[in-house]
Amino acid sequence: MRYLYVLVAVLSAISILNLLLTFGIIRRLRSQPMGRPVNYPGVLPVGAVAGDFAAWDIQDRPVSRDDLSGRTLVGFFSPGCSSCLERLPDFVAVSAAFGPERSWAVVLGDVEQAGEYLPSLEPVARVVLQDPDGPLMSAFSVSAFPTFFVVDAGGRVLSSGLTTEDLSVPTAA
Incomplete structure (x- = not known):
């Protein structure tokens, strides 16, 4: 006992x-404190500055860090990525709040590989096709897909994440 x-x-x-x-x-x-930004591995954190880059969108217009004006939404997509396809409608909705000149969509591959994304992205964003080691991929240090950023005119990351919910932006009604 x-x-x-x-x-x-x-x-x-x-x-x-x-x-x-x-x-x-x-x-x-x-x-x-609540609402702190989430930092994901392989995603530039809030406060970091994207490196310099120079590329061309599919309309043959130059795209560089100097072309950033105000807050700009930048999304990175990869063909064959099921998460990218799932989050594409969310990116399109958020792009509507930014407008087509301040929304950039970076897609890996050529026009043929990016074909499944183009009908949704072309009306709402400037679309840039990139190789995996392309200048935008390097400037934003992207290693996961999809990845989303909101940057200011100087390229400083205001918010970033793997979903548009990670971004502190309004959505269009």
Whole structure:
């Protein structure tokens, strides 16, 4: 019977310690600011500046960091990427809030490979086709698809993420 009392006392002490640790974790989580940007591996974090780049969109217009004017939405897509296709309608909706000149869609490959994206992207964004080691891919250090950025006129990342929900932008009604 004595062992039973010892066992109950040890289990009670462990339970109280667990409860105290849980309260400590909850208190620490509540003290942290909400809505902090999420940093994903392989995605330029908020505050970083995109490198210099020079490319051409599919309308043969130059695209460079100097062409950024105000807040610009930049999305990166890859052919054959199921997540890219799932998030394409969200990007199109957010692009409507920015307008076609301040929405850029970067798609890996040539016109044939990017064909599944072009009907949705051309009306709402400037479309740039890139190789995996292209200048925009390097400037934004993209290694995951899809990846989305909102940048200012100087190329500084205002928000970034793997979904448009990660971006702090209004959507068009």
